[in-house]
Amino acid sequence: MSVFTRSRKATVLGAIALAGASALVLAGCSGGTGGEATTPPTESRDLSLKIGTILPQTGSLSFLGPPEEAGVGLAAADVNAYAETSGLTIDDIVWGDSGDTDNKAYATTIQTLISEGVTAAIGAASSGVTKLFLDDAVAAGIITFSPANTSLDFTSWDDNGLYWRTAPSDTLQGEVLGNLVAEDGKENVAVLYLNDSYGTGLNEVFQETFTGAGGTIVAEQSYNTGDTSFDAQISALMASNPDAIVLITFDEIYTIGPALIAAGYPADQLYLVDGNLKNFGSDEKWPADVSMEGAKGTTPAGPLEADAGFQDRLNEWWVADGNTELTDFSYANESYDAVILLALASLAANSTDAADVAAKLQEVSGGTGDGEKCDTYEACADIILAGNVADYDGPSGPITFDENGDPTEATIGVFQYGADNLNTRIG
Known part of the structure; x- marks a missing residue:
């Protein structure tokens, strides 16, 4: 089994409301990050999914960078831990800095991710930053998947179905x-x-x-x-x-x-x-x-925000990669789920092409397809490999994308x- 670790010595670059949204907590479903496979796999896959990050290592939201990157890294590790069975690996992550609208680190990062041929860019955290590179990403045909964008503007953005987010809008x-x-x-x-x-x-x-x-x-x-x-x-x-x-x-x-x-x-x-x-x-x-x-x-x-077990796993991965312990877990859940959903959509499409993967994201989130509920990558992967439809509920909750790439359930x-x-x- 391969274990993915993040290394800055590698490539490091310079929300929709539900009905009743006035409640403080909405439609929470306690997801998990471990568990047993539910269905014996019957279909084989041989997929290598390449993703990149455009998350704030610098700038006014840099405090969000560590938990978001930890979520991405832990999810990739969980995907790779099941690679022998699922047939899908995340062999490399191109780690990049989004910076902010002032220092403009995103401008270099997005071009590097495009040239690296990633299927998806995880980020940015800032809605204002994402707006400045999203059209470039769409034109290049790669998915932009933010764990933290909340601007209402993205709901109607002309994105060719390539923009998604696990954070609910403002x-x-x-x-x-x-x-x-x-x-x-x-x-x-x-x-x-x-x-x-x-x-x-x-x-x-x-x-x-x-x-x-x-x-x-x-x-x-x-x-x-x-x-x-x-x-x-x-x-x-x-x-x-x-x-x-x-x-x-x-x-x-x-x-x-x-x-x-x-x-x-x-x-x-x-x-x-x-x-x-x-x-x-x-x-x-x-x-x-x-x-x-x-x-x-x-x-x-998400429902697991206060779950010590998930936070312990995040810290275990983060510290093993040479970092000090996390003290803030903001958007870690949403970052983790973004990667898991991309991997499941790739499995469901049997492809790493961005358009193919994007076409399956709503399905694996439970937005279409009347799928079978599952709360781990392993369980969902087995459902897909058995020829059925998976409906993933993760640490950030049920998610359930609509046709605009917005989660329709959130906490x-x-x-x-x-x-x-x-x-x-x-x-």
Whole structure:
């Protein structure tokens, strides 16, 4: 059996809401990462699937890089561990940096992935970054599969069926966040958001949900990518005397959060989102004397987000590859499932051609085909090899793609910070 490991010495380059999406947790199904094969294989395969990553090793979302890359690597290892039976291997991953819209590492990475002939590029994390290279990937005929894009714009993107994501669109997170703030009894809320497709989309849905629940937006401030001073926005927020402030940011939280608290705003009235929900207590960039105790935040988080067994497996693979232990598991589940779904779609198509694989992704997710439920690569592979249809439910949940490549079932987790400045899932 081959075991895939990630090495930076190798090639390293420079959400849709369901009906009832206002619930904090939707349609969760406890997937697993181990288990017995369910059906004796009868069909043979001889496939070598080549994938690449365009995930943030640098830039404003670099904190998401380690858990996402760990998810990709662990999934590839699980696929390869069953290669003797399934006939499909992931022999190599071309690891690449997406950076962000400011440092533009994605521009080099996507061209390298195209020239390397990958079937699929896993990434980017940032919706804004993906928008800048997606047309190039589509023109080259490769799949772009993001574990973290949430912009509403991708639902109607002209992508020739080559764009997919395991993260739900901002419709879902915005509704959950709006209801969370309302259910916490907040009535007069101020918002500071990043003026890009991610920030504007999430802000719009949040405000619609919160005001629909009877709340009032007393101040709305925005900023642009690359801004470093937020004094004017913070002054405007404070002047509105809000009983909660929602911060829809990326790494700007390192400036904005401490500044708000220094201005006397209580941390337990702050609400964060997936772009800035970090474990500040283990982050050397966060001032040790600034407490976020009581602050809350939301992020896509599958049913296994709090499952120690899956996180242990992620850390085992990550540390064995020469890295320090993960302290954040954001989008690791979604990254793992992206790779497993690609492998299953390749098996179902008996092909590594991107168009063939893409044509089977909805089926293996349970979006079409009335398939048999399975929650491990091994079990699903055996169903496919027996000539049947598999319906994979993984660590991120049921997924169930629609025709646009959007998951129609997802879970949003609610987290709260303790005295140690670490966040813990509470819902």
